[in-house]
Amino acid sequence: MPDHRVILHLDMNAFFASVEQQANPELRGKAIAVVGGGGRTVITTSSYEARARGVKTGMAVWEGKRVCPELIVVVGDNRKYTYTSTRINEIFREFTPLVEAFSVDESWLDVTHSLSIFGSAETIAYRIKARILHQFGLRCSIGIAPNKLLAKLASDMKKPDGLTVIAPENVARILEPMPIQELCGIGKKMQRHLNMMSIYTCGELGRCEEGRLTRKFGIVGRRLKQMGQGIDESPVIPFGEEDAVKSVGHSRTLDRDIDDPAEIRRFLLQLSEMVGSRARRYGVSGKTIHLYVRYADFFSSWGKQTTLKSYINRSDEIYRAAISILNTVALEQPVRLLGVSISGLKHQADQLPLFEDERKKLWATQAMDTVNQRFGDMVVTLGSLLPDKESAGSHVIPPSWRPDGIKNIDII
DNA sequence: TCTGGGGTCCTAGGACCC
DNA sequence: TCTGGGGTCCTAGGACCC
Numbered sequence: 001m002p003d004h005r006v007i008l009h010l011d012m013n014a015f016f017a018s019v020e021q022q023a024n025p026e027l028r029g030k031a032i033a034v035v036g037g038g039g040r041t042v043i044t045t046s047s048y049e050a051r052a053r054g055v056k057t058g059m060a061v062w063e064g065k066r067v068c069p070e071l072i073v074v075v076g077d078n079r080k081y082t083y084t085s086t087r088i089n090e091i092f093r094e095f096t097p098l099v100e101a102f103s104v105d106e107s108w109l110d111v112t113h114s115l116s117i118f119g120s121a122e123t124i125a126y127r128i129k130a131r132i133l134h135q136f137g138l139r140c141s142i143g144i145a146p147n148k149l150l151a152k153l154a155s156d157m158k159k160p161d162g163l164t165v166i167a168p169e170n171v172a173r174i175l176e177p178m179p180i181q182e183l184c185g186i187g188k189k190m191q192r193h194l195n196m197m198s199i200y201t202c203g204e205l206g207r208c209e210e211g212r213l214t215r216k217f218g219i220v221g222r223r224l225k226q227m228g229q230g231i232d233e234s235p236v237i238p239f240g241e242e243d244a245v246k247s248v249g250h251s252r253t254l255d256r257d258i259d260d261p262a263e264i265r266r267f268l269l270q271l272s273e274m275v276g277s278r279a280r281r282y283g284v285s286g287k288t289i290h291l292y293v294r295y296a297d298f299f300s301s302w303g304k305q306t307t308l309k310s311y312i313n314r315s316d317e318i319y320r321a322a323i324s325i326l327n328t329v330a331l332e333q334p335v336r337l338l339g340v341s342i343s344g345l346k347h348q349a350d351q352l353p354l355f356e357d358e359r360k361k362l363w364a365t366q367a368m369d370t371v372n373q374r375f376g377d378m379v380v381t382l383g384s385l386l387p388d389k390e391s392a393g394s395h396v397i398p399p400s401w402r403p404d405g406i407k408n409i410d411i412i
Numbered sequence: 413t414c415t416g417g418g419g420t421c422c423t424a425g426g427a428c429c430c
Numbered sequence: 431t432c433t434g435g436g437g438t439c440c441t442a443g444g445a446c447c448c
Binding site: 035036038040041042043044058059060061062063218219220243245246247248249250251252253298337339341 | 418
């Protein structure tokens with residue numbers, strides 16, 4: 001038994017693009033980009049062939065084609081990715097029950113107690129790589145380290161198809177010259193702030209006097225110093241033991257900017273239905289409704305929220321709350337993006353309402369949900385909804401996605 | 413012809429209550 | 431005359447992650 005934890009972080013390489021290349025042999029070896037389905041979509045993932053030509057995540061499609069004219073654009077199909085991800089996570093659990101999915105294509109494994117069975121962490125890593133390649137034709141990068149922070153750092157150090165070990169005795173040497181922005185949790189703004197304090201490397205961050213960091217960043221300062229030192233005690237949290245979901249939301253960039261109030265309301269109704277049906281599927285109700293609007297100029301936006309007296313999850317109730325927020329605002333520009341979300345969630349079994357018309361609404365909702373769960377979302381919708389012309393695969397998979405689909409919520 | 417979508421956590425200030 | 435403090439809930443906004 002080692003005197004430290006042994007954590008693997010596993011990162012599927014160009015996951016969506018690789019899955020598409022496996023599904024369609026004609027795409028293999030070619031520059032491809034996976035995109036969402038909307039009219040103003042960006043590149044979600046691209047194959048390594050495309051990356052070599054300068055294609056980057058987040059680029060508009062036209063931009064990707066400009067830098068790489070032979071780029072093949074594929075509309076993503078989330079069912080493929082979630083199916084594959086679920087199967088891959090099942091492989092992980094053959095090696096340890098302590099598997100935490102960070103996103104659809106990244107997981108941590110705590111194999112501390114598996115070493116006596118399988119040998120070394122490297123052995124486990126190679127066996128996992130071989131299984132994933134054999135079963136799915138996919139490659140991954142794996143980092144091995146004494147904690148999650150360092151394992152993730154390690155898996156990033158060699159791509160694609162990498163295997164990187166950060167042994168406890170090498171932590172200080174590896175971190176000393178490592179740029180701070182390589183650490184998961186230090187983004188652009190934090191990097192800029194730290195750089196202004198003349199802190200560029202993890203070595204410098206780890207040596208920084210804690211008071212200097214806490215005076216500037218508050219409680220986060222303490223954590224920053226630890227990160228610079230490669231300290232991370234956070235446990236690998238296995239399936240079913242995550243915190244319950246805290247909010248459910250949908251937003252959509254419209255194909256064109258709109259300022260027609262009726263059109264805006266129709267879109268809000270559609271978003272409310274998406275939010276409501278998912279909340280009901282999770283068996284949660286919420287009392288705070290958020291509305292988010294981004295204007296045509298892209299940079300100006302606002303969000304407003306309202307907290308109700310009771311918990312709701314019916315689509316028409318969510319819609320009504322969103323509209324009441326909208327009515328408090330005079331729109332300044334045409335609208336580019338609309339978002340609706342619900343928070344302040346609690347798990348709630350359906351109770352039969354007291355009044356006849358409320359009972360009818362509940363039954364209608366349940367009948368609609370049943371059909372939609374069987375045949376896919378938005379087959380049956382409220383009367384005034386626009387037809388949803390976007391494919392089932394057009395949505396990007398949220399980071400909170402779990403292989404069982406739902407985070408620690410009982411399905412009724 | 414620019415720039416997606418789904419989340420989490422943290423902070424700050426005001427209202428309100430005891 | 432002078433004027434509390436802690437806790438909780440709420441809104442708004444920012445940073446970060448994939």
